[in-house]
Amino acid sequence: MLVILDGIHRVSKGDELRMPGFAGELSDRQIATLGNYLTRSFGNSAATVSANQVKELRLRPASVGS
Structure with a gap:
């Protein structure tokens, strides 16, 4: 989710x-939906992320290297 948010x-x-970040273009729900699709398709099919989790990620300082 951090790469989707911050690039x-x-x-x-x-x-x-x-890769550009999409924090300014996509809502929490859209980021969660995209992240869930990518994770289920190319990673852990059991993993999920909620819009509330994305909201919490937005509150933390930006990642180093973004």
């Missing part, structure tokens, strides 16, 4: 990886 910028072996 990511990484450099490895000279290659650069960037």
Whole structure:
């Protein structure tokens, strides 16, 4: 969820990886829905995240490296 909220910028072996954050464009419910879809499709099918959990993540300081 943090990458969806804050985005990511990484450099490895000279290659650069960037993804913008969507905290300003998507609601808590939309972030949770997207995160659940991605996690269930490509990760742990039993994992879930709620809109309330996303709301709590928004309250913490931004991640380093975003």
